Amino acid sequence: MSKGAAYLDGAYMPLAEAKIPVTHWAYRRSDVTYDVVGVWEGNFFRLDDHLKRFRASMTRLRMTPRETDDEIRAILNRVVALAGLTHAYVAMDCLRAAPPPGAPRHPAFAPSYLMIYAVPWVWVAPEDMQARGMHLMIPKVQRIPPESFDPRVKNFHWGDLTEGQFEALDAGADFAILLDAAGNVTEGAGFNVFMVKDGTVVSPDRGALEGITRASVLELCAEAGIPVEIRPIPADEFRAADEIFTCTTAGGIMPASRIDGRIMGNDRPGPVSARLRARFWERRAAGWHATPVRYTVT
Incomplete structure (x- = not known):
């Protein structure tokens, strides 16, 4: 998984295999919140601060994935370890799915879930x-x-x-x-x-x-x-x-x-x-x- 490792709604996989349904509101409505934490020389930078902000964003958007903050922390660590990266760009997304059949077409009825992945370090400006x-x-x-x-x-x-x-x-x-x-x-x-x-x-x-x-x-x-x-x-x-x-x-x-x-x-x-x-x-x-x-x- 050196090109990237991912966690998607409970499962780990190579990043290239991580896919979301095109019917999910995360795709159709950009109904997503996210955060990005960097790894440099084998260390996360300000990990607690990123987790706190990520949770605050999810709460503000009324997103409630099943994972706790401690579980998210462990997942972030695991995707970096699976990819074997010492310099990494590590993204955590919370995505809104779509309401199940028969439910109202309202975001309150659409479950949310996590996608977390690590790829080699990315520079915004070279x-x-x-x-x-x-x-x-x-x-x-x-x-x-x-x-x-x-x-x-x-x-x-x-x-x-x-x-x-x-x-x-x-x-x-x-x-x-x-x-x-x-x-x-x-x-x-x-x-x-x-x-x-x-x-x-x-x-x-x-x-x-x-x-x-x-x-x-x-x-x-x-x-x-x-x-x-x-x-x-x-x-x-x-x-x-x-x-x-x-x-x-x-x-x-x-x-x-x-x-x-x-x-x-x-x-x-x-x-x-x-x-x-x-x-x-x-x-x-x-x-x-x-x-x-x-x-x-x-």
């Missing part, structure tokens, strides 16, 4: 892109507002993010950063964003997932004595930032070097971004928030 800095842009499409769907619940409602990525492609950029209806920065396709202005790190206060890696960035800033502000970031202020960086499970801290064609600094990651990125991986190597994978499969 390492060479991180070294030169991501090229970002602000698209016309706006982020789905929190009043429509709570962005703190990880979900597959990526229509806006996907459209933004096509706008980025057309503009010759790597990734799009979406604004809300008030013109403030929210997030990108699978990552949180920060800007640096006059030595202060600033991150949006609403409209985005409260990322686990984002929490790690705030911890690193506190350790280093770097001032932090959590507040609205208007688009023009974001475009004028001294530095911009992003963060996600599948990539850690990922600096940018351009925004809407404007070159920041010397067209390379700025000093604060580079310092935090280096410190993030140093701390990871030292066992920060680490849970070792048990590779003995019984």
Whole structure:
């Protein structure tokens, strides 16, 4: 199972064999919540935090799979061990099925179940892109507002993010950063964003997932004595930032070097971004928030 191992509704299998029915609402309605935890050098990073957020998302969507948190923890470990991976991208999905025959066509009558899998590590931004800095842009499409769907619940409602990525492609950029209806920065396709202005790190206060890696960035800033502000970031202020960086499970801290064609600094990651990125991986190597994978499969 070196290409990927999966657990689907009670059974383990190679990832290529994991399939869901096309009639399930997980597929037909994107009625899914998910989380992703990384494994680096044989250690999960912030596993408890990911499990807590995953459970909160399931509760918010009224999903009740049969597995307990301890059982989910064991399944995550087992799929990594079955695949034999020391660097892995490990996804946990809770999917809504369809109501059984004769039941009302209402989500309350559709059971939920888990799909969990591990594949070799995935970079959101390749390492060479991180070294030169991501090229970002602000698209016309706006982020789905929190009043429509709570962005703190990880979900597959990526229509806006996907459209933004096509706008980025057309503009010759790597990734799009979406604004809300008030013109403030929210997030990108699978990552949180920060800007640096006059030595202060600033991150949006609403409209985005409260990322686990984002929490790690705030911890690193506190350790280093770097001032932090959590507040609205208007688009023009974001475009004028001294530095911009992003963060996600599948990539850690990922600096940018351009925004809407404007070159920041010397067209390379700025000093604060580079310092935090280096410190993030140093701390990871030292066992920060680490849970070792048990590779003995019984």
